[in-house]
Amino acid sequence: MIDTGKAFCVANKQFMNGIRDLAQYSSNDAVVETSLTKFSDSLQEMINFHTILFDQTQRSIKAQLQNFVKEDLRKFKDAKKQFEKVSEEKENALVKNAQVQRNKQHEVEEATNILTATRKCFRHIALDYVLQINVLQSKRRSEILKSMLSFMYAHLAFFHQGYDLFSELGPYMKDLGAQLDRLVVDAAKEKREMEQKHSTIQQKDFSSDDSKLEYNVDAANGIVMEGYLFKRASNAFKTWNRRWFSIQNNQLVYQKKFKDNPTVVVEDLRLCTVKHCEDIERRFCFEVVSPTKSCMLQADSEKLRQAWIKAVQTSIATAYREKGDESEKLDKKSSPSTGSLDSGNESKDKLLKGESALQRVQCIPGNASCCDCGLADPRWASINLGITLCIECSGIHRSLGVHFSKVRSLTLDTWEPELLKLMCELGNDVINRVYEAKVEKMGVKKPQPGQRQEKEAYIKAKYVERKFVDKYAISSSPPEQEKRMVSKSCEEKRLSISKLGPGDPVRAPPQSSEAERQDSSVFLDSKHLNPGLQLYRASYEKNLPKMAEALAHGADVNWANSEENKATPLIQAVLGGSLVTCEFLLQNGANVNQRDVQGRGPLHHATVLGHTGQVCLFLKRGANQHATDEEGKDPLTIAVEAANADIVTLLRLARMNEEMRESEGLYGQPGDETYQDIFRDFSQMASNNPEKLNRFQQDSQKF
Structure with a gap:
């Protein structure tokens, strides 16, 4: 069962890694990436819980019962052999005593002495044998029940941790379900709109130039205009190639393919001019001229050519205005009457608000490793103590009860602002100076990651019994x-x-x-x-x-x-x-x-x-x-x-x-x-x- 369970954990981890890979492949979709990452983190926590469960099973069932079988049963079998041996000797003594003739006084006396000694030995061994039977029966009951009780408690902790984990994840799953419902509705709406567009396109007359307008004016994302143009190469053959052009950020750029990095034709539109070209054989051509080079372009129609020329001219004018506005802003910032402190504070505030709970809490001194065992990158916290914990120590803290330690996840839980500030006011270094004040003086060593039993004893001594707190003499009533x-x-x-x-x-x-x-x-x-x-x-x-x-x-x-x-x-x-x-x-x-x-x-x-x-x-x-x-x-x-x-x-x-x-x-x-x-x-x-x-x-x- 244990071996199969460990194999199950390995297979589960491979599945979880597959989900993480899928999340990385979905980096262009924030909802999918965030959801898959959050779910994979939860699955990783469950794998850790499962691993801990099987480790506890190894200790509680396998180790204890094997010791019972190997040690206690062996002692019982040895006692049984001695009992059977002395029983046989007693039987022989009885037979020999019965066979001795009455007139042979010396043999009668010898047989009687042997029978007496054998009976005495038999009673002594019989008592030992009965004792071993009783001890074995008692141990059988206690060892089996003790092992099973420990095993059941391990299951209780496992399901409790799983319940807590998914209870914390529940609100997010509910919100995601609502989002998915909206996505289904939006997809159906989009499908209807696309079907209407198909119908419109089928009825449209493509003979006019209006149908060939392929540009998109979208100033919100910085793109003033975009679409396909033919570009004449600057080589000796003067070949023409169709490229995707766009005007964005006061530059004219083009791409050979959609995912290619843009090639800049004109770095600053303020330094160029645009004009019609009627002296070449191709129709609908225009030229963009900068101080260093000239670029000959061809549109698909006269209207498109006029649109591109107008877009370039408008962008040139806009570039002049924007540069002027930037200069005014720089002048205001350099003016002694207007400080730049406010803007700096705003950016700092936004930065702090954008940080996750994990990043903010781990920045506190000592919080980058578990407060109790030192394992790096802890993902759990005790909110009433103000410390960070690894997953194994957090499980032990849960078992102490909420009156000693309240455990919360730094990655799965939603953190209230006042609680986050509380965590940032304390930290592992501060708390350990109090709760571990006498650790070195007492010669106690902190447990290492993976030492489950040592951790349990240490954490109980540290927080429940407070053995390492420097308990000074305190007057009951101050002056x-x-x-x-x-x-x-x-x-x-x-x-x-x-x-x-x-x-x-x-x-x-x-x-x-x-x-x-x-x-x-x-x-x-x-x-x-x-x-x-x-x-x-x-x-x-x-x-x-x-x-x-x-x-x-x-x-x-x-x-x-x-x-x-x-x-x-x-x-x-x-x-x-x-x-x-x-x-x-x-x-x-x-x-x-x-x-x-x-x-x-x-x-x-x-x-x-x-x-x-x-x-x-x-x-x-x-x-x-x-x-x-x-x-x-x-x-x-x-x-x-x-x-x-x-x-x-x-x-x-x-x-x-x-x-x-x-x-x-x-x-x-x-x-x-x-x-x-x-x-x-x-x-x-x-x-x-x-x-x-x-x-x-x-x-x-x-x-």
Whole structure:
């Protein structure tokens, strides 16, 4: 079975390679190439899953049962041979004892002693034999069931991985199916149009010159005119050859065949002239003359000749205008009043948006190889840890449970912008400095690619048991002075927010000076903070590495600060104004609905501060917008009083979507497409163009 399975994987890989070849041959069709490439990547993942399954089968079934047969059965057979041998000796002793004559006292005594010794030996060997039988029966049950249980768990993991893989691929397949339906409709429509054209052509009169116009004016792709012309060669024989000519990019070019590279006749149309030629025997000729050469051309009709001459003349005039416009643009760029920084930023922004999740995440230090085993080009990630993983390590991470590691594909999944920014804020180097701080000191070696059992033990020790984290001594309650320094800036901000009345503008929190921040850092040495307080402070400071360190040291992600109205790290992240910090806490299990003593949760605070991106994020993560604070206000009421149109729009849309899903019984479903599109746009804007969402705060400060 194992050998056949491995042969199956080899055949599957050949099939997958064939699909990849077909994708390369379809490079001129973006839909086909993209789809086949994505499908081949998924098939490759399944082949890897299959290979892992058969490797586990090799270990769980073959190795364990062979050891049972070779070792345990051999011991049983040896015990059985000894038992049979001593049984035969006992039988002989009984026979000999029965045969001894009564008057031969010496022989009677000898036979009796032999029988006694033989019986004693028999009982001893019989007990050993019974013991071996019982051990074998017990081992038979445990070894077989243990092997089969391991085998079934391997299948469970295999099908779970396959289900996850194709669940992620499902939306893309659904979209592709819809595209194919449209393609079928378009093909039928095109067929009808072609049939009509055939009918029109059959009825058309080809005797006039109008039917011979073979040019196409398509300025959108740079081609002003194209069509067949006869060209006179410059050799001694002056032969004429039919070539495909086109006017494009202010040049006159021709091709011998469709796929040939164009040959340039005139490099710059501004330097040439065009004229009729009536002094040669052939009809419909015209000449294009440049400073270095002359090109004699022949059209198929007088109308075509006039069209080509007009097209060349128009292109000459257009070339002059375009060159003039370019000069003006260059003058403006060189002018000190108009900088070129904006255009540079736009191109950079487009470049970043065009990058794939894989490229962006692998650019982070350490992310080009697996965080746990070092295998190059990892295609999977743990989104709550912010690390990249190879496929085998990702499977082990899945088995830990989502409360330890949430695994996602870098090539198959659609990545939300805030999640992508989260991955770029952390990375393998940052996380390994925390989770592998004592690896060298303890003399532990990281597992190598392919060492499955070693990887499982190492990853469990690293993330579940946290054996390699440098666990410093942490005081259970920090000094009062330290707590005051921690809470100073946060309390100022909270007080400024709590004093806001209906319609009051939201102003930026007071900024602490550099000296205050330095003083604060003296008292906020992480080695003296308990993990919960460190997470609390780092959340406000937008320091993701410190937050990851606090969680590694056992910080409760929902720790409430009794000194500051029982505010949580997530509320501190809202006050700090960072979308990525909120996303990191939510991915690590933060309760989006946990409220402080004033009854305000993260959604309340984000609404009060006018943080539109955070409001969008919390609504997507299931925040309860019906919750009211101690004044009886829900987030919508606060947003209406503050006249924040963006947040009011988001809250009302979320409420309408919730009511619609409840009325239609769509519990657990995301809602209609308009709602999803609007929230997707806000998420993109919050991550890529946050300044656009800050317009409300900027406008309110003016008043």
